[in-house]
Amino acid sequence: MTGNTVVVGAGVVGLATAYRLARDGLAVTVVDAAHSGAGASVNNAGWVVPIMSTPVPAPGMLGQALRWMVRKDSPLYVRPSPRPEHVRFMVGMLRHSNAEDFHRGVEALVSLNERTLALFDDYGRDGVRFEDHRTGHLLVFHTRRTLDAYRADTALMQRIGHTAVPLSGDELRDLEPALGAHVQAGLRCPQERHVDPASLVRGLEQRCRELGVRFLHHSPVTDIRFRGPVATSILAGGEEVPGDLFVLAAGVHTGPLSRLAGFPLPIRPGKGYGFDDASGSVTLRHSVYLGEAKVAVTPLSDRLRFAGTMEFGSSDATVDPYRLRGIVRSAHEYLPGFPATAQPQGWTGLRPMTPDGLPVIGRLPGRDNVLVASGHGMLGVTLAPVTAEIISAQVAGGEQAAGIASIAHPFAPQRFASRRRRAVAGGRGGRRVLPVLAR
Numbered sequence: 117m118t119g120n121t122v123v124v125g126a127g128v129v130g131l132a133t134a135y136r137l138a139r140d141g142l143a144v145t146v147v148d149a150a151h152s153g154a155g156a157s158v159n160n161a162g163w164v165v166p167i168m169s170t171p172v173p174a175p176g177m178l179g180q181a182l183r184w185m186v187r188k189d190s191p192l193y194v195r196p197s198p199r200p201e202h203v204r205f206m207v208g209m210l211r212h213s214n215a216e217d218f219h220r221g222v223e224a225l226v227s228l229n230e231r232t233l234a235l236f237d238d239y240g241r242d243g244v245r246f247e248d249h250r251t252g253h254l255l256v257f258h259t260r261r262t263l264d265a266y267r268a269d270t271a272l273m274q275r276i277g278h279t280a281v282p283l284s285g286d287e288l289r290d291l292e293p294a295l296g297a298h299v300q301a302g303l304r305c306p307q308e309r310h311v312d313p314a315s316l317v318r319g320l321e322q323r324c325r326e327l328g329v330r331f332l333h334h335s336p337v338t339d340i341r342f343r344g345p346v347a348t349s350i351l352a353g354g355e356e357v358p359g360d361l362f363v364l365a366a367g368v369h370t371g372p373l374s375r376l377a378g379f380p381l382p383i384r385p386g387k388g389y390g391f392d393d394a395s396g397s398v399t400l401r402h403s404v405y406l407g408e409a410k411v412a413v414t415p416l417s418d419r420l421r422f423a424g425t426m427e428f429g430s431s432d433a434t435v436d437p438y439r440l441r442g443i444v445r446s447a448h449e450y451l452p453g454f455p456a457t458a459q460p461q462g463w464t465g466l467r468p469m470t471p472d473g474l475p476v477i478g479r480l481p482g483r484d485n486v487l488v489a490s491g492h493g494m495l496g497v498t499l500a501p502v503t504a505e506i507i508s509a510q511v512a513g514g515e516q517a518a519g520i521a522s523i524a525h526p527f528a529p530q531r532f533a534s535r536r537r538r539a540v541a542g543g544r545g546g547r548r549v550l551p552v553l554a555r
Contacts, residue, residue: 120145121511122350122359124337124373125366127157128313128500129489131320133365135244136504137511138327145359146329147352149336149369153317155433156367156465157496159390161412161423162313163403164236164498165253166229167270167278167305171221171473172386172426172493173212189442191410195429202429205384208471221474222272224526225495228502230276233307235501239319243326246311246319247417249403253308255280256288256299256450257407263301266407270303278307294398296452302407310403312416313497332357337366340376345484347377362486363507367468368431370476370490374529379480381532383491385431386469389439390423391460392416398453409446422447422460426467426494435462467493475499477506477527487511488529 119142123134126148138144148154181192194206212218240248257263263282270280280303288302289295325331335353340362342348349358364373371383400415411424424443427436440462448456468491470476476491487510489503506524509516 119143119360120358121361121363122147122357123363123365124148124350124352125364125370125490126150126152126321126331126333127155127365127367128153128317128320128496129157129367129492129503130363130365131317131324132500132504133363133489133507134329135320135324135327136501136508137363138324138329139242140508140512142361142511144324144329145332145357146324147332147335147337147350147357148366149334151333152321152331153314156388156467157317158314159463159465160313160388160494160497161390161403161414161421162311162316162416162497163253163412163414164232164309164311165305166225166232166276166498167253167273167280167308168405169222169225169229169273169495169498170269171212171218171225172469173209173471173473174218175213175215177210177213189438189445191425191442193425193427193439195427197429201384205382205471206428208382209473212472217472220526221472222269224474226272226276227523228499228527229273229278231505232498232502233309235505236309239501242323244319244323246315249310249415251402252304252306253310253405254288254292254302254304254402255405255407256295256302258298258300259408260301262407263303266303270305278305280305292400292402292404294400294451294453295404296450299450308403310414311497316497337373337376340373340486342378342483345482347483347486360485361511363489364480364486365489367490367496368466370468370488374480374488377480377483377486379482379529379533381476381488381491381529382471383468383476384428385466386493387427387430388423388465388467388494389425389427389435389443389462390421390465391440391443391462392419392421393454393458393460394419397455398451404450406446406450409450411443411446413447413451428469431466433464433466435464467496469493472531475503475527476529476532477503478510478524478529481530481533
């Protein structure tokens with residue numbers, strides 16, 4: 117085996133990719149500006165939920181966003197900003213908020229999720245240790261109208277075995293007595309799972325180390341060096357790291373990194389909020405989605421995790437108390453045992469979002485040996501293993517790449533190329549990712 121593969125990003129997607137490539141027999145170095153799992157990879161609900169894999173831009177998003185703009189504690193908030201990149205991104209999301217694009221995106225995500233649960237099972241069999249719960253998932257609603265909308269969105273996932281069984285409010289309370297009387301209806305999704313995301317990150321890093329993966333933490337990438345269309349090294353933390361293959365999997369930081377590589381991608385942060393509660397005021401067996409409030413509640417081994425809201429226009433880790441109080445208020449509305457006066461210690465996570473709501477997976481146009489694995493939004497945990505499988509197949513080339521070509525196509529970075537860039541890429545002879553490392 118010769119050469120070195122450099123994965124930039126030690127979040128859940130980067131670690132899943134490094135693990136998969138190391139299992140393929142490649143020499144892998146993981147580089148990160150902080151440490152493994154910093155930010156959104158651990159600050160999230162921890163759900164493995166193919167049935168909720170839908171793009172954020174959806175029909176009616178514009179009207180809903182305008183109604184919520186007056187509330188700082190709303191599930192979706194767009195912070196006013198004159199920055200051109202922010203305006204372009206929001207305009208792009210609005211352009212994709214139509215039925216045709218939404219259903220095309222759902223179809224693509226259905227295909228992507230076909231092996232999600234099997235790949236998580238493979239993790240366990242291969243010695244990746246993490247906290248894993250298989251009790252299923254409940255979506256609960258105050259009105260049947262909201263339930264009907266979610267049933268329509270989840271229907272396609274039945275094709276790959278992910279079902280959503282409608283239940284009455286009383287049937288839901290039989291499963292979870294903590295739910296309040298205002299819950300009128302819901303969906304039980306028995307195939308869905310949840311994990312402790314911090315334990316998944318730790319487990320992947322440990323297994324990577326066992327496979328010989330090298331880690332360079334606290335090493336921000338400041339340059340990517342090329343010889344023609346071929347990347348030769350990165351400058352990270354003042355150290356030059358050579359490589360034969362580079363994978364940009366740095367979450368919200370992938371946008372600036374792709375700019376260094378000469379093909380800027382429109383990956384922008386969507387800020388989520390959450391907190392953990394170990395008081396025992398509420399106990400749950402299933403992970404529960406508070407439908408109208410868009411809040412996820414996750415029972416972990418020693419605490420409940422609450423996560424929700426989406427905020428655009430903010431790119432730091434500060435906690436807005438209004439948005440945190442909004443989650444507390446919603447928790448009390450659906451789970452009356454949770455105190456409305458709770459003042460938890462909150463956290464935030466910056467989700468890497470794209471204008472069309474789909475991840476970016478594949479070779480960067482015009483660059484022979486630079487791939488991208490980012491833009492997963494709120495589905496990073498769910499889609500990390502299958503993203504790694506796609507990257508692995510594209511690196512291998514040949515029959516493996518051909519076998520996943522139709523599944524991978526909707527997520528290719530090429531979709532963000534301008535007409536001029538497409539012409540340039542086409543003029544290069546339509547280069548694909550080649551197996552650049554000897555196998």
